[in-house]
Amino acid sequence: MNIFKNRPLAFSLLVFLSTQFILSELSPVIKAVMLAVSSVGFVISILLRKRFDLITGAFGALIFAVIFGYAAFNIFNTAYPCDNTVRNAEYEIYDISYRSDDIAYFKAKVKSLDKRKTDFKVSFTYYGDSYAIEEGDVISSELKFVEFEEKDPSFDERRYYASIGIFNSAVVESDFRFEIKENVKHPFNGFLEAVREKAGSVLKKYTSKESLPLLLSLSTGDKSTLDASLKRDFSRLGISHMLAISGMHLSILINCIFVFTELMKAPKRKAALISVIVTVFYILLTGASASVLRAGIMLVIMNSSLFLRRQGDSLTSLTLAVFLIILFSPSSVYDIGLILSFTSTLGIIIILPSLMKLTEKASERIGRVLCWMLSGICVTLGALTFSLVPMIVYFEEFSLAAVLTNLLFGHLVTAILTLIPILICISWFELFALGTGFVLDILARAVIELSRYISGFEGLTISCAYPFVFYGLILYLIGVAIAFVLKKRGALIICYCSWFAFICICLIVYNAGFGEDARFIYSSYKNNDAVIMRHKDDCVYFDFGNISKSGARAAFSLVNSEALASETDAWVIGAYSDNCLASVRDYINEKYIASVYLPTPGSKEEKIIAEEILYYADKAQTDIVFFEYGKSFSVCGASVYISKPLSESRNNVYSAYIDFNSRSCAYYSRGYFEYSDDGFDANTVFLGSNGVSKDLYVSPRIECDTLIIESANKVISDQIKADKRIELSDKRSFVNYN
Structure with a gap:
């Protein structure tokens, strides 16, 4: 039996792996039902003796998957009780x-x-x-x-x-x-650490500090210095997989080795041996993540077939590689990186050959450049064919620009990954190293600036938490299934017509706003709670403090009411501290007001947090960010003035008045409210965060569609509501909740 090319074995392993990934999300009852059904099917397939190699193998793999799942996690899931026992x-x-x-x-x-x-x-x-x-x-x-x-x-x-x-x-x-x-x-771990430090020192010497974090992430997998905004940009563009060491990085490195050995006219078997050694070393150097292991084991299996003079097969190598990973590390079924790596590679293996035949026929008519671009699009489409399902289920969002951005950034990252080992190898030759480092730095900066610029466009991502998107996903999967059943030339057209229909449904949902209700996010960290509520692409409310989840959900029902269902500008008034910064830094990355509750002025955390928030706000053109009282400055065209602290005991709580290019806004925090002499004009005003004082003063010149007053004191709320200075027409609404 040729283990390197065995489609029945590959099919059985494919059933096993698919079952394992699904089992991690299912209840024990469903697992038991799956075991019973697969056992019955296994017996029937043996009795019928038809297509024994495929059907019986599939049912056998299903049984083994369920039993293995039970046994492995009974052994490995040794969780201790959290009972505060020392x-x-x-x-x-x-x-x-x-x-x-x-x-x-x-x-x-x-x-x-x-x-x-x-x-x-x-x-x-x-x-x-x-x-x-x-x-x-x-x-x-x-x-x-x-x-x-x-x-x-x-x-x-x-x-x-x-x-x-x-x-x-x-x-x-x-x-x-x-x-x-x-x-x-172990001394070998020290050697690997020394190699990583050497690579980092070379990159630091010949490239700029702006591009260094990206280059370290791409080469050694060190993302500790990588800017959070760059991660956010790559996520919006659907290319976040490029920041993590994956099979793509290893494949590029191995391809470079094969090109080098071909230039040196080395035999294929020697080239395969060198690639195996480099693969094992690279896996150990980058931390042996599941996705890199998948690519590494797959490459080792494929290259081993050359030594044994056997014909290799990509599908068999892929399924066998992932099977070995799960066999020795059952918890890898929870690794979304491995799941995406497996499904995207599977899509490339199955779909790409048919797509490449189309490009070969069209190459003479469209020219080499367009054919090269079309080939890149085909690779991306093949990868997305199967990885789309776990991507939507796990991340609940989908990048509409993923196909084009993968084509653009894929070639830039390929060039960077090709130059990094060259720079490290020639670092002893100063002149050549300077030139290579200069080109590498330009490419890295181009990636950073392009990602920053393109991610600024609206509508790049769509949330998949809406029913219409899942209906489109089901339609797409049905089209793919029909394409595989037909096995004809028109099957490919059906497959990608369903893909096109899915994208159209996503666009309709995004533009028409079907099912676009507010989304509720609640998190707690060190007794500091964060509540974030989103409507469409806007954050409509954010608050921080000692908030119960039930109280937050009550506020959510308010935000999701008709009072906020109309089209409004984006705004949020609330406060957060450094303890909560990690929970919310990605949620201020839109066009709305963000008020800041900082640590005590002069503390060592203040400057770091303030600069980071200011960077996020400036990049996203957030309307207000402030971190130092007694000074006025401009952020994205908004004039900001920070008034004196509210009290001596709370000298880190600020109030401010903000004058926008086309509208005004006032900021209120903990019983203090400021407004401009020219009045206040906005769609909605939030008053209150953590306690509304009795001396709350509301300007009679405030003009707004909705006035929302948050208070735990009903008497104060009624007093404000009865204040004659607040005049609202019939077209406006007053919302009050306790």
């Missing part, structure tokens, strides 16, 4: 996730704890010098297991850690016993 443990630090002066996050492997072996995430509250902890340190301390934090609504921390086999989160508090016993770091 335990004595000895563990080894094998990865540093994050650390600062106040807190540090590490990944640890238990060496001694109740005679159980498990990996876990451990957080160190500031106990001394957290920077003294290094990878490989064996630590003996007291700790207690806690729930995973949900500080960022856009990041599923529990799923992320589950994807790397971590089902526990522990904390070492400042008063717990703590001792670093020894360091058991």
Whole structure:
């Protein structure tokens, strides 16, 4: 049996892998039903003895998938109860996730704890010098297991850690016993770290500081210095996969090696051996993520067929590679990176050959340049054919510009990834290194500036949380299924007519606003709650403080009422602190007012937070951001004046008046309200955040369509409502809730 090209084996593995990915989201009852049905189908297929290799293999793979799923997660999912019990443990630090002066996050492997072996995430509250902890340190301390934090609504921390086999989160508090016993770091890990540092130092020497974070992310997978706004831009353009080390990066590197060996006229078997060695080293160097492992194992299998003089097959290699990953790391079924890598590669293998035949026939008529562009579009369409489903289900949004942006940025990133190893290899030759670094820096800056410019266009992404989008997705999948059943020339037309119909439905939903109700997001971090409510592409309300989820949902029902259903300008009045910044930094990236609640003036966090917020606001042309009282300045054409603090006890709470190019706005916080002498004109005004004082003064010159007053004191609300100075016509509405 040729294991390198065995379509029945590939089909069975495909059934196993698909079942494994689906099982991770299903309940135990559904798993039991799947096991029973597949067992019956397996027996029937044996009795009928028809298409034994495919049908019986498929049912056998289904049975194995369900049983393996049960067995693997009963073994690996060793979660400790979060009962605040202080335990004595000895563990080894094998990865540093994050650390600062106040807190540090590490990944640890238990060496001694109740005679159980498990990996876990451990957080160190500031106990001394957290920077003294290094990878490989064996630590003996007291700790207690806690729930995973949900500080960022856009990041599923529990799923992320589950994807790397971590089902526990522990904390070492400042008063717990703590001792670093020894360091058991393997020398080879030190060698890999030295290589990464050498690559980083070369890039730092020959490129600018603006492009360095992007180059480090593309070459070594180090995203610690990567700007959050760049990640947001890449996400809006549908190219965020380029920032993470994936199969694309490895494939480009291996292709460069094959081109080099061909120029040197080396035999194919030697070229294959070199590529295998480079593949293994690159996997270890970049941290062995699941998507890189998939590409690496697949390349090793394909190149091994050359040594054994067997014919290789991409589909068999792909399914076998992902099967081996899940077999040795069952928790990888939670890894969205592996799922997207698998589905996109599967789409390229199955769909791309038919598309390339069309381009070959059209190449003589349309010219080489257009044919080259069409080939790039075909690759992107092939990758999106199957990856579209997990992308929409997991991220709940879809980039309408993904096809074109992947074509544009794909070639730029390919050029960058080709030049990076060349620069590192010729870094000893100063003159050549300077020239290569200059070109590399220009390409990296072009990627950054282009992503920043294109992501500024409206309508690039569409939320898929609406029924019409899922109807379009179902229509698209039906079209793909029909195309595979027909197996004729017209099948491809049917497949991509359904793709076109899906895109049209997305555009209709976006432009017509079908199902565009407000969306509710609630998160809590260190007793600081954030409530974000969105209507269409606008954030219509944001608040921060000690907010219960039930109270937030009551506010959500208000925002989702008819009072805010009309077309309005974007606005939000609220406050947040540095503790909450991680939860909301991506939600101020629209065109609305953002008020800022900063740490105490003069503190070391103030400048960092203020500059970061100002950068986000300026990039998105947010109407207001302010961080220093007593001064006036301009942000995106809006004149901003920061008044004195409200009180001596709260000298970090500010109020401000903002004069826009075409409209005015006033900012209110904690019982203080300012307005201009020229009056106030806006569609909607929010008054109140955390308590409305009795001496609240509302200008009679305020003109607005909707006046919303938030207060926990009904008497005060009634007093404001009865104030004769507030004059609203019949066309305007007054909304009040307690």
